[in-house]
Amino acid sequence: MVSSESIVISKREFNDADLLVVFLSSLHGRLTGVAKNAKKSKKRFGGCLENGYVLLLNYERKRGDLVTITSASLVSPLRYRTYSLHELYIMHFGLELALRFIPEGEVDEKRYELLKRFLISIHEGRLTRGIFIYFLLRWFNLSGFLPDISSLGADSNLEDSTLERLQKILKGSIESEVSDEEMRKILEFITGFSAHILGTPLRSERYINDMIKV
Structure with a gap:
């Protein structure tokens, strides 16, 4: 039995009682597991297997691709709430990057901590454009x-002033003011850049108009 702080990346119904959960474990990297009776057992799961939640997961690693998740609990002192639409889209953008860029079973402490801090900023209601952009730049850097x-230069479709701002944000100046138009162009550049690397577009690309509302 393993007990590990983990981030829920995605979940879906596996059968009438179970959930299939993709999660990022701080100990074992990205894993996929079956949460037995998760739809019925409030005692063992408490309804906390939600996308973007930082949890303490207990699971068993056996032969085969899937692990068995036996229980889950919220990591104190995090408190979760109702999110705005743009917060949800931004959260799922970060989770999609983890799903697409971290191979199954690969442990990456730096990207785990980066994603965790990014998600916590959303959960605590203090996400800003600077924090969002910093996360994206730092993610691709790592x-x-x-x-x-x-x-x-001109190939990026970004103004010189925007490129200078990106350099400052990457160095930690997350208080930088970013206009709506700048934010749109930055997100278009990053999603296009991601599609070039992956060979396919990110699903989050369709939600740029909502994500600029941060």
Whole structure:
């Protein structure tokens, strides 16, 4: 039996009583598991297997691709709430990056902690455009795909002033003011950049108009 702080990436019904859960474990990386009787057992799961939640998961690793999730509990002192539509889209953008960029079973402490801090900023209602952009830039930096921002030029469709702002944000100046139009172009650039790397578009790309409302 393993007990690990984990982030729920996605879930779906597996049968009448069970859930199939994709999660990012701080100990074992991205895993997929079956939560037995999760739809019925409030004692063992408490209804907390929700996308983007940071949980303490107990699971068993056996032969085969799937682990068996035996129980889950919220990580104190996090408190969850009702989210706005744009918060949900932004949350799912971050989770989609984890799903698409972290291979099954690969442990990556830095990207785990980055995603966790990003999600906590959403859960605590303090997400800003600067924090969102910092997360995206830092994610691709840690993934080994972020180009030299200063050399992007006209091909990126970003103004010189925006490129300078991105460099400042990447260095930690998350208080930078970003206009609606700048935010749109930055998200279009990043989703297009992601599609180029992955070979297919991100599903989150269709929600850019909602994500700029942060």
